[in-house]
Amino acid sequence: MRFAGKKVLVTGGGRGIGQAIALAFAREGASVAVNAAHMATAEETAAQAREFKVKAIAIEASVTDEEQVKSMVDRVVRDLGGLDVLVNNAGISQPIMPLLEQSTADWDRVMATNLRGTYVCSKAAAKWMIEQKAGKIVNISSIAGLTGQIYRTAYATSKAAVINLTMVLAVELAKYNINVNAVAPGYVLTDLVKNFVKQGKVKEEAVLHRTPLGRMSTPEDIAFATLFLASEEARNITGVNLPVDAGWTVNGWYM
């Protein structure tokens, strides 16, 4: 029970990677607050978390809305009795298409969720963590933020910015004993990616062809890395962006 007594908030925990992360913390004894855009999905994950005999609450809030985020963090501190770990996982993609066909409204929407959301949630959580002089923030970035991914202008840029935000906050918050790290998932077959596979915009065989370990990552693979970075075993790791991609990013030459 590595996280017994710890209080964890996971944004975008209603489905996919966020759900796996919330459940992995619950399995390790943490109290969890599950945020999502819709109450139904947040509650579904919270209900599954309670099966591990831990406290789990569901919170519907948009990470794009600073007032909703502040109320969410206040509620977590009140109902769980504190906040030790924030996982900034909520994120959306954009239609995959050439620059001139993209809409600037999509750019704004993606930036608001992926980048502004990570910023405002970190700010609200840091206020509490600074007071208690301890905390862990784990941002879910993407391999898209490490490479030039064609047709994904806003998404890739937002994730690259999250990686830099991770470094800035790691340095700034270190004096309060707060670690800030990121996990960069490779392709994971969640709803977000399944849509693109259906549309023929992401081809599983092509992804696997470039992947040295020859397999996709699962939501649980991302959860394992997230829990490690949030654990005391990682107490001297801060400011890193850890790819969990079966080697996709480092593969510079493949035939």
Ligand code: NDP
């Ligand atoms: P999903 O689309 O499966 O799930 C996204 C979750 O985020 C949902 O629970 C959704 O809520 C929630 N959400 C969306 N917008 C908001 C918002 N404004 N406020 C609060 N919650 C919100 O995504 P994934 O699990 O695939 O992705 C999770 C993270 O991992 C994202 O940051 C994504 O960019 C990143 N990632 C994913 C990869 C992949 O291959 N899947 C690869 C690299 C990075 P609701 O359930 O209510 O709709």
